[in-house]
Amino acid sequence: MSKNIPDNDFEIRSLDATCINDSELVHPYWYNLKYLITGILFGIVFVKAEIISWFRIQEMFRLQSFHMYGIIGSAVVVGAISVFIIKKFKVKTIYGEDIQFEEKKFSIGHIYGGLLFGLGWAITGACPGPLFAQIGTGISVTIVTLVSAIAGTWVYGLVRNKIPH
Amino acid sequence: MIEWIKQPWPWYVAGPLIGLTVPALLLIGNKRFGISSSLRHICAACFPANINYFKYDWKKEIWNLFFVGGIFLGGLIAAQLLANPQPIQVHPALVNELKGYGISDYSQLMPIEIFNWSSLLHLKGWLLMVLGGFMVGFGTRYAGGCTSGHSITGLSNLQWPSLVATICFMVGGFIMANLILPFILR
Numbered sequence: 459m460s461k462n463i464p465d466n467d468f469e470i471r472s473l474d475a476t477c478i479n480d481s482e483l484v485h486p487y488w489y490n491l492k493y494l495i496t497g498i499l500f501g502i503v504f505v506k507a508e509i510i511s512w513f514r515i516q517e518m519f520r521l522q523s524f525h526m527y528g529i530i531g532s533a534v535v536v537g538a539i540s541v542f543i544i545k546k547f548k549v550k551t552i553y554g555e556d557i558q559f560e561e562k563k564f565s566i567g568h569i570y571g572g573l574l575f576g577l578g579w580a581i582t583g584a585c586p587g588p589l590f591a592q593i594g595t596g597i598s599v600t601i602v603t604l605v606s607a608i609a610g611t612w613v614y615g616l617v618r619n620k621i622p623h
Numbered sequence: 624m625i626e627w628i629k630q631p632w633p634w635y636v637a638g639p640l641i642g643l644t645v646p647a648l649l650l651i652g653n654k655r656f657g658i659s660s661s662l663r664h665i666c667a668a669c670f671p672a673n674i675n676y677f678k679y680d681w682k683k684e685i686w687n688l689f690f691v692g693g694i695f696l697g698g699l700i701a702a703q704l705l706a707n708p709q710p711i712q713v714h715p716a717l718v719n720e721l722k723g724y725g726i727s728d729y730s731q732l733m734p735i736e737i738f739n740w741s742s743l744l745h746l747k748g749w750l751l752m753v754l755g756g757f758m759v760g761f762g763t764r765y766a767g768g769c770t771s772g773h774s775i776t777g778l779s780n781l782q783w784p785s786l787v788a789t790i791c792f793m794v795g796g797f798i799m800a801n802l803i804l805p806f807i808l809r
Contacts, residue, residue: 470679474767475660479683481653490689492651497693498700500644505701506628507637511732513713519800522714528634529641530774536642537779544646551653562767562777564784571765572788576795578758580804581751583733585770586763587658590691594698597733599740603756610760611662615676621765
């Protein structure tokens with residue numbers, strides 16, 4: 459496996475990505491369980507606040523409810539305050555690593571891709587996160603939506619060099 | 624207590640909890656909150672097909688797959704143990720509109736009248752699930768992130784490209800929900 463990893467691994471991993479692993483530390487695999495637990499808590503919030511509901515998404519895009527706007531808005535406020543505190547006081551991770559933030563570069567893909575995702579979001583009632591939670595709640599047919607989203611990502615990888623950025 | 628948890632949670636409880644995911648992931652391992660990348664890691668792990676975009680060490684990002692695995696389990700736990708016994712409450716105007724499309728079952732978070740296996744055989748169900756899912760997967764990667772990576776993490780870090788992306792998400796959603804979806808559902 460390791461001999462197949464190219465030298466520019468980090469550059470490739472960073473392409474069109476928000477959440478790349480910045481940590482240089484190498485841990486045993488079971489350290490990943492803390493992300494599993496964070497995900498579980500997050501998934502419970504998704505279901506209990508009905509964020510994964512197709513109905514709630516329809517309400518949002520018809521301006522019939524403040525619910526989703528309140529969630530995204532208050533999440534951004536809390537997130538921004540947290541990021542501000544981390545930057546201001548140079549807070550480190552629990553392993554003592556520095557936390558770095560990267561400036562995003564604009565690409566025309568933010569517009570084209572953003573519009574395309576918006577169209578899909580309103581049809582399926584799901585962004586990528588809620589897809590996983592919808593399957594968990596027992597609506598098994600959303601597996602099809604997830605597989606299709608994986609296929610969409612794959613086709614993007616295939617044509618990436620042929621479309622404008 | 625458990626009765627209170629079973630009710631739908633208001634936005635001012637859920638929103639801050641989601642916002643706290645950003646510092647939580649940074650503090651426990653220097654990870655940036657974003658979910659759509661998991662779809663790319665699945666491609667890289669399962670079908671890289673010699674495409675340059677998928678030729679990277681996905682094992683470095685395996686935390687992201689644990690995270691979405693957790694979201695799946697969280698959905699399972701919430702549905703099995705903490706489910707709200709009441710049907711979902713939505714705006715009367717939406718109820719009225721959806722009734723015209725034959726949607727009247729609010730017992731699940733999704734309208735199971737259209738989101739079911741047999742409706743995949745019809746154009747409507749195929750558009751909703753297969754085409755819709757494809758647009759979500761292609762669009763989020765083209766945009767470099769989804770609601771979590773751009774609208775939460777990116778905006779929290781005051782990145783203007785993320786604001787542009789978020790506005791485009793919303794514009795796309797408004798167009799689909801108000802102008803196109805009514806024709807698909809009809």
